[in-house]
Amino acid sequence: MLWNLPFITVVVLTFIGLVTVLMKRNLIKILLGINILESAVNLFLVSLGYRAGGVAPIFTLAPSDLMVLPTPQALTLTSIVIGVATSALVLSFAMVLHKKYGTVDINEIRRLQG
Amino acid sequence: MSRIVRTAADIIYPFIVIFGLYVVAHGHLTPGGGFQGGAVIATGGALVIVAYSYEEVRDWLSGKVLMGQEVIGLVGFIGVALLAFAFGQVFFFNYLNASGSLFGTPVPYGINAGDLNTGGFVPLMNFAVGCEVWGGLTLVILYMLSAFSTEKEVS
């Protein structure tokens, strides 16, 4: 009996991720915060599909007929790939900004005002 | 990196590629699929880039080829889906399933040992996506490295 531990982990991970995004000033750390948030949402989706005692929904020599729900796993796969794309783009932005401004501190990357 | 690391990378690289291709090819039977396999192969590329330097790797891994790989993968994916129109079916209809031709062995309900020749167009799409992810992720690494070296661009 795992009770609701996975969902509670989701809340904790979200909290950590949000604190990182909102409190940190280094762009790379903010990206890490976003990645933690993405992990939280992925864990949330996967946990939704778990059926007690179920096995992975793959019929090749499966040990049992009771399987967990396949849709959340497909959604999580999509969400992971989107997360990878996001990280790649944000990291490239950070590299260009570092080249142009010489810093990745968001308080100093504020040339656009108004 | 040292000579030991380079030699080890040389030896491991083909195995990583083959393992990735295995994951792609068995996507419809075992855990895995196009994305996972493509990512595995791109890891091999990253290993080689780490073991050697960007300047050396740039001569072997051409940006043009990788971009071509990515475009071919994507066009293959959407092309396989569009081909359903040629069979008079709806976009993304699995026209190869249970057709008796390539990948067309019917699969009944229930636990079985698995047959590679099943899956309809799913294996084709797995290959297309694997190709795309392989090219795409390696290309991202190459472009990011190109920002550090100033003389020559990824073409």
Added chain:
Amino acid sequence: MKKTVVVIASLLILSAFLGVVAMTLTFGAPKMTDMDDYFLRYGQEQTGTNNQCTSVTFDFRGFDTLGESTVLFCAVIGVALIFRKMQAGEDHEDE
């Protein structure tokens, strides 16, 4: 100071919301499973794949996967664009 208040408020609100979600849903016993039961029951016959995750990803929800590959393509093109070699005078501060 104002920023700290906003930050703490948004943190508390979001955590409280998700806490309610975590307490309301039950892990291991989904409320309704009819759509996924359909996938598990008919997925093998309709798509010919043993791996039902793949059958959902590439057949039942194949269009999402096309979108997902497109997102990766967007990222690659975006990275390629910002690291491109620019002509003289193209990277201007003004305009």
Added chain:
Amino acid sequence: MTFADFIVINAPALLVAIPLFAAFICPAVGRISTTARNVWVMGAMLLTAAVAFILAFTVFTSGTVIYVFGASAANLAVPLDSGGIPIRIIFTIDPMSAFMDIICAIAGVSVLMYSLSSESKNTSLEGYYALFLLMITGVFGMVSTGDIFNFFVFLEILSLASAGIIAYRIDGGLAVEAALKYFILSTLGAILILFAIGIYYGQYNALNIAMIAQRMQFTLLDRIALVFLVAALAMKCGAVPMHFWTPDAYSMAPASVTAFLVVASQAALYGLFRVVFTLYNVTLNCLVVGWIIIILGILSMVVGVTMAIPQKDIKRLMAYHAVSQTGYMLLGVGVGLAVLGNAALTSAFGFTAMEGGIFHIFNHAMYKGLLFLTAGAIIYRIGTRDLNKMGGLGHNMKYTMIFFIIGALAIAGIPPLNGFASKLMIYESVYLFNPILAIIAMVVSILTLASFVKVFHSVFMGPKLPEYAEVKEAPLPMLIGMGILAAIVILFGLFPQPVVDMLVAPAAHALADQGGYIASVLGGA
């Protein structure tokens, strides 16, 4: 099956497949030659626009069109053996979606035509056009889809493509900074949307919007999901508490992209309306949610216009006006939502308010796009965006000046241009709901007019400045792009009534009619 039948049946799939395919091939075509690439991109866009018009015509003449990806027949939403549940991704194009498709098609064609010459000086254009086509795909997908996870995927395509293209002109890092701000906020919004999707899925085991709407019980969890979705989508459309990405992104992107970003933020607005009206409808406490949307709208209107007046950067000024105009749409539709449960009030002024708000979406996309394009043309020719350095351009750029006048008068709501037609509907109906709101809306309009008179004066009037003596008129493709939008602004301003009857009223009724939406997907009711 003839070719015409094929196009009509498969129009929803082609609407997304054509620009996607064109975007994938674009990097390869770009290697052949510049002309080949321009022809390829423009051809793909025209083809997509044609498909969009065919689809819209089908929807407005014979009702909602659904398209099931991968089913054995295009309209087989519910498989016979499934026990009445939709299992595949379904495109549901009701009149509201078709209306948004038309906006996207018109804006896409004119903006792409414009960018053929406005961007011709830059490098790596094949990547630029690929991202542009992907943005267009994202908008088409968002407004056409009937599946909430698919909506999220297209939203992400739109975010990534927009972020890449906003950063396209590095501008010494400024454009990258704007793109970064936009993109981090979009990602946070996307995470909230994904949480909401998870909540729906966990409760109802469905991802189709119609199916969720049918099973909706409005539990505490659904309220939380509503808060997440409204917060994320209000941020994406640039309503006021979360508007700070708008001026940066709008002012740093290339002009043609800015004109399309307006359409993109309206696709997010469409998502907001779809969530509120189709997912929840009368199960909500309509008055409370309606007032929340109205207050968001009023705040956007007032804050947008007051921030716009002191701006010195021409595109930044227009961006704040875009925030302000978004407020009108939220106001109109919010009033419609607030009285939704009450049949007497709805028929008295609720529908007029919604029609006004929805008509304003169309008009805003047209005149705001036009204004951004004229600003882009001015910047293209003189190379500065500072209003204080401009002056006397009316002598050399006559057509641009005329287009600017048309756009400025339309945004200020001066008859007989289209901005007046929709604003009048909003004023009339909102006055019946609450007179103070209508008065605020009118005051904001007057301030908008004052602001644009100032811009007009400082850009076009005055003597010829010596440094701009050699300035020429904008190139022909740019003028054609602006001309298309200007023609529509005038046409819809002169004949608003047929447009309202044919396009806007069906869209408003389709949006309010939750039962009809569910029935068109699931059959029966």
